[in-house]
Amino acid sequence: MAGPHPPAHPHSVSGSSPSWAGRRIGIGAALGRVSIVLAFAFGSLALGAGYWQVVEAPNLSRAPNDAAVIAAARNVLRGEIFDRDGNPLAWNARDANGEPYRVYASNSLSGVIGYSSRQFGAAGLEAAWNAELSGVVSADPLRDMIRKFQVDPSDPQSLRTTLVLHLQDAAIEALGRNRGAVVMLDPRNGEVLALASSPTFNASAVANPTTSAQTFDRLRTDDRAPLLPRATRGLYVPGSVFKIVTSIAALGSGAVGPQTTYADQPESEETGWLIDGFRVRDGHHAATGAQPVAFAEAIEASCNIWFAETGVRTGGDALAEWAARLGFGAAIPFDLPTVVSQVTNGDGPLGGGFSDRVELANAAYGQAETLTSPLQMALVAATVANDGVLMRPHLVLEATGKSGVATINPSVIQQVVASGVANEIGAAMRLAVSGQIGQVFTAGANLRGLAVAGKSGTAELDSGEAPHSWFIGFAPVEDPQVAIAVLIERSGGGNVKASPIAGDLLRAWRDWADG
């Protein structure tokens, strides 16, 4: 150094500060603080590691792009899938190189079981339960921890589903060449007996490595959209079947009672009911005559005016809230991915998101912006059937692996509405199927020897195309064991109705249940 340094305050390494500023600390203390900061920094690393290795680990280990999952998928013999009676739905075959590929029992399963292909991944139940089927995850979570220590850790499990192959086939056969969906489930426990989407596709052809590429290409470009699982992911205008939802909201909230009538209803049927400058028309029934109808008759005759007035009286908030209890407004908790059904688009100023009372009135009988999936409407029917208790729908009964059997138990979502109200609605639905007026709309659903309750719907479309045809219901009325929803898109182009299809399928169910 050249020249004397200007004299500085005397100081030393670990000493204290010069007297004038008590705030300045010496190097020793500064080092102490830095070492504490560093300790905290490494502590945060420990927390980060803990997050990924413990908290998020189960989700990540099941993801399809996880290397272990991919490796397992390539080498491990996938678990088989059976229906509830033990009929095989999906199993493995070996190709020329000895590598396994999937084979499916029937095309009718394509909307629910899906496919598992080496090239195109998985869809449907094959995708949802991929980790268990390919053995990356054990049936028993405790064994999962121990399993890791074994050098051959894969435990592919076979699934016993809630489905009935016979009913599934019957549903597809009943749908025929029409586009649509059928959902049949047991309202007491949420077990799905059939989940059919039409048109179907040949899942075995997709899974077979020799045919998969061409098949998949064709399917992807097919404008009938066979790859879309309509039962869970199709959104349709519900039409009159939505009146059940309105009933639950109106009677459940107490806005109306079962005896409520509207004095202006009979004459409004001729002129239309005027609300805020809009006329609600009712094209269906002249048969009820000049008497105002109460609830049960309104259901039987599918009276739009009664429901429009009821909807306005119930209010948008209540309608949206009760619909939400049934599962509207959110994805339905289910094994397969589901679409969100809605009561309205939701950005309006009126309570519940309706833009005005006109929309509310129209939504009350299932038009305006209401959109539902067949599964959602089946759950509505199941709730009414089950004394107002909504059960979580599920597809799998048990998963069996090397380490044991894991059983999936029924679970309650919630008590949507009081059982008295549910029974009231159920009785009205029985009337809609068996009553003289009702039979006009639900022809084909009234079976001899099986008391069916239900509601039909014809959903008008803005585009002027043929309306959707709906039927939801349950049977037997005295002790409901099956709930059903049938949807035919655009009435099949002709005048195909959902009600007779439902009747056929309920008959098939009775034969299976009895047999």
Place this chain on the structure above:
Amino acid sequence: MDAAVIAIWVLRLIFLAMLYAFLWMVVRALVRDLRAAAREPTVELGRLVVVASPSGEPAPGLAFALDAITSLGRDVNNSIVVEDDFVSATHAALTYRGRAWYVEDLGSTNGTFVNGSQVDGLAPIAFGDEIQIGQVRLRLERART
């Protein structure tokens, strides 16, 4: 389960345990060092301030904390390293005994001076006195608490 699988499992656990055993020993040593450092009195017995240092090593104005025995010289093992051509490897020592300071010349080539007078062997020194070794002058001062 296979016996081999169990054995491998045990080996893995032992390896992880050994890592922690090492960490434990090291942390213990660190804590012990910290305690030892804390136990030592940080009360300074005195300070030595550099008054003049033509070579610049140590820098003028620098102050050194003094222990009971502080050595000065050119050798890097000294408590205070003085880089001056006229300073011997081990030049002098400052000691504190019985609440008094002493400076001792450790057989240096050019001698140690206190306030200008050469020190022969051991000599007492008080606060404010200036020590000269080689061309470097240092002043003994009270401790700053």
Place this chain on the structure above:
Amino acid sequence: MTAAPAGRGLRAVGRETRRFRAIPHVRGRELGLLTLVSVALYVGSVSLGATQRFRAQLRTGEPGPVDLTTPSDLGLLAIYLGALFAVHAALVMTGRRTDQILLPTVGLLGGIGLLLMQRLPQDLAGSLGGLAQTQLVWLLIGLATVAVLAIAVRSDIWLRRYKYTWAAVGVGLLLLTFVFGRDVNGARLTLSIGPLSGQPSELLKVILVVFLAGYLSENRPLLVEESTKVGPLRLPPLPYLAPMVAMWAIALGIVIVQRDLGAALLFFAVFLLLLYVSTARISFVVLGLGAFILGAGLLYFLFDHVRTRIDIWIDPFVDPSGAGYQVIQALHAFARGGLIGTGLGNGLPSIGGRPPIPALHTDFPFAALGEELGLVGILAILGLYLVLVQRGLRIASAAQDEFRAILAAGLSLVIGVQAFIIAAGNLKMIPLTGITLPFVSYGGSSLLANAVIVGLLIGLSERARDPLPPPRQVGRLRRILDRGAA
């Protein structure tokens, strides 16, 4: 007596100060820790070997018992442990009272790295006969460097005095890499001179720490006391602001030209920390952080590669098979590890014969260890780094003067902050950068640079309170002391 004339009449003392007095001194703590390290590495090696043999047997389907007691590569392990003990012996023989914890900690980390390299496919890299063997060679060179520096470095004068020279060397190296460097994997980090290639940025960080230590310790009084007032703000004193802005500019330059975000981040973080250590003024750190955010923002909008890195940090699924692939696969590796890992040799399922994460041996050893050793193992490894840094900071606080303190602090922080950056990047807590995990990652330059750091730390850690060299007149002093004590 007359006053001694300054300058005249004095005889210049010869260069006798470099007398090397080597009295062997037992280093018991180091020996004990090294023994523990050896046992740990032996068990780890046996575990790896047993797992590998077991899996091989499962694959081929051969019956019969599996050899569970031989380590996976006894020769490798023996050579490495031998080198560790050789360094220990050298330190014992030269008898300096230096730190005894650093060498075993570094030895354990290096050993874990070696185990990892043994476990990975040997053809990933390595020109000297495979991944593990090349790593071993570099480890040996590193250990030798540690030994040489620990023994020979006694004074920091050569570092302190020539700090501007060091700075010049550093900047020169940087410029050389800017201009002549090779692009490898999108980052211009490698400098090739003939057959040798290395990453000068690794050594650069050491050099710049040396420079910073010298600069900060020299200007400490002014930095601590003075400020430039700009309105209500108190900035660092203006004349000294310029070099700090230069630091910031260098960091930006590294990012822009070399595309090495990790080195820039490391450099700037260490700079800020050292600034705080030497001045204890939070305002400087806050200012630095502000400059960092400003710079980062600028870089994000101006440069694609920075934008990509930050985008995939926020959401790697934006580009799951491209840029985000590495990050996602690393997280999957951690998830597969779980609490106690899959076991050395048992994890990392290969896809198509290759490990699931690319650059596993350089950028993602932390993730690989996370998978195979689990959360328990990861915590231990983080603990090792923390211990290393804390020891270094302790050496810094026990230092006799400021330069040595800041230097030791800076060197320890380089290791600590580097480990933090790469570990956090692997865990997606900060954007991923391409720097190495000290002592564990594969890479000669990195090992060498970190070995230099550790060697310097050990060398400079000699305790200040050595017993006095025996004075010429022994009896006199003792008599005086005895008299004084009475």
